[in-house]
Amino acid sequence: MGVDALIPGKEEIYRALELISSWGEYHPSPLLFAPGLAQHLGIGAVLIKDESKRFGFGGVKALGAPYGLKQQLLDLGLVPGSADCTRFTAVAATDGNHGLALAWAATKFNCRARIYVGKDVNAGRVQRIRDNGAEIVVINGTYDDAVIAAENAARDPDVLLITDTDYHGGIKVTRDIMAGYAVMGIECARQLADTRQWPSHVFLQCGVGGMAAGCVLGLWHESGRKPDVITVEATEAACVKQSLAAGVPVSVSGQLLTRMVGLSCGRPSLPAFDTLKTVARGSVAIDDTTALTAQTALTRGVGGDGPLDCWDTGIAGLAGLWHVAQNPALRVGYGLDHNSTVLVVNSEGPMPAHYARPAELLSTDAMTGQHPRPQLQSLEEPAQNSTS
Numbered sequence: 001m002g003v004d005a006l007i008p009g010k011e012e013i014y015r016a017l018e019l020i021s022s023w024g025e026y027h028p029s030p031l032l033f034a035p036g037l038a039q040h041l042g043i044g045a046v047l048i049k050d051e052s053k054r055f056g057f058g059g060v061k062a063l064g065a066p067y068g069l070k071q072q073l074l075d076l077g078l079v080p081g082s083a084d085c086t087r088f089t090a091v092a093a094t095d096g097n098h099g100l101a102l103a104w105a106a107t108k109f110n111c112r113a114r115i116y117v118g119k120d121v122n123a124g125r126v127q128r129i130r131d132n133g134a135e136i137v138v139i140n141g142t143y144d145d146a147v148i149a150a151e152n153a154a155r156d157p158d159v160l161l162i163t164d165t166d167y168h169g170g171i172k173v174t175r176d177i178m179a180g181y182a183v184m185g186i187e188c189a190r191q192l193a194d195t196r197q198w199p200s201h202v203f204l205q206c207g208v209g210g211m212a213a214g215c216v217l218g219l220w221h222e223s224g225r226k227p228d229v230i231t232v233e234a235t236e237a238a239c240v241k242q243s244l245a246a247g248v249p250v251s252v253s254g255q256l257l258t259r260m261v262g263l264s265c266g267r268p269s270l271p272a273f274d275t276l277k278t279v280a281r282g283s284v285a286i287d288d289t290t291a292l293t294a295q296t297a298l299t300r301g302v303g304g305d306g307p308l309d310c311w312d313t314g315i316a317g318l319a320g321l322w323h324v325a326q327n328p329a330l331r332v333g334y335g336l337d338h339n340s341t342v343l344v345v346n347s348e349g350p351m352p353a354h355y356a357r358p359a360e361l362l363s364t365d366a367m368t369g370q371h372p373r374p375q376l377q378s379l380e381e382p383a384q385n386s387t388s
């Protein structure tokens with residue numbers, strides 16, 4: 001693939017793999033197959049890279065911030081976790097999971113964490129970050145305003161900006177964080193090779209686009225094959241879709257409100273956009289009703305599949321697939337049919353029940369993931385619940 005100064009290169013993403021895979025908590029996340037869902041949607045196969053249990057934090061974002069912070073400390077000549085790290089405060093903006101991952105990482109590496117959030121951020125998510133030791137600063141604005149506030153805070157020499165978005169290009173830690181997400185893509189490419197499969201379509205949810213771009217880089221470098229990506233966003237915050245249409249990053253205005261709270265972003269990260277523009281065959285924006293319908297169905301299990309441990313943001317890629325597969329014009333437009341093999345990422349697991357607000361639980365307590373239920377089959381294990 002082409003070289004772009006903003007995007008982490010092959011060496012950087014394999015360095016991330018080497019470092020992250022040396023951590024005691026590391027295990028590759030499973031690649032699941034969902035034959036009941038595929039049959040329900042009238043497509044050949046659905047493969048789900050399931051990040052719901054990553055590092056016990058239940059989300060792909062846990063691959064990014066810890067690696068980014070560790071690299072920053074190493075770049076300063078510090079031993080991560082040593083007493084010298086205590087004078088540093090790691091800061092970032094978040095709409096949920098990046099801040100949680102950074103709070104966890106700061107504790108692990110003996111720093112403090114200060115997380116900036118917009119005023120409409122989910123209260124349960126904020127409390128969870130606080131409970132992981134971070135100070136919270138609420139900005140009277142959106143996630144994008146919180147990004148600027150975190151950047152301003154980093155003028156202090158004892159503050160380390162661990163931002164997962166880079167609006168203008170050139171922020172090294174954002175490259176490192178994308179390299180961390182690329183580990184998921186490398187794992188996935190290896191699992192696909194083991195099972196001799198390659199997706200005809202990859203549906204990837206985007207906030208600022210970093211997770212999707214990292215996944216693409218890992219898939220592409222490991223397999224040597226360029227994935228065909230359809231980006232998925234919330235209708236109210238479709239900045240990647242609008243930017244891809246414009247050919248340059250653009251901002252969307254408004255409150256960016258969506259139940260897919262991690263996608264509540266108004267402007268793409270430049271290195272992520274530069275990656276996605278080379279692989280995106282299209283973009284879809286979905287509404288909250290579609291997301292909730294897909295989440296509820298997947299949580300219960302579709303067509304004989306076991307239930308999926310999923311939550312409001314992590315479900316978005318699957319909800320995008322759900323939307324396209326059930327719309328005849330979009331099916332034709334994206335060439336989705338009985339021969340298609342679709343890859344999606346379930347990018348987070350359920351919030352622990354005590355952080356979830358009642359409105360988020362819908363009518364089923366299975367949404368909390370507290371009930372022992374049969375799981376979807378891992379591709380590495382023999383199939384037991386295949387319905388196709």
Ligand SMILES: Cc1ncc(COP(=O)(O)O)c(C=O)c1O
Pocket residue numbers: 059060061095096097098164205206207208209210211212262263265313314347348
């Ligand atoms: C679970 C989850 N999935 C996907 C995303 C989107 O990631 P990005 O903002 O890097 O596009 C987020 C963002 O916070 C998230 O929390």
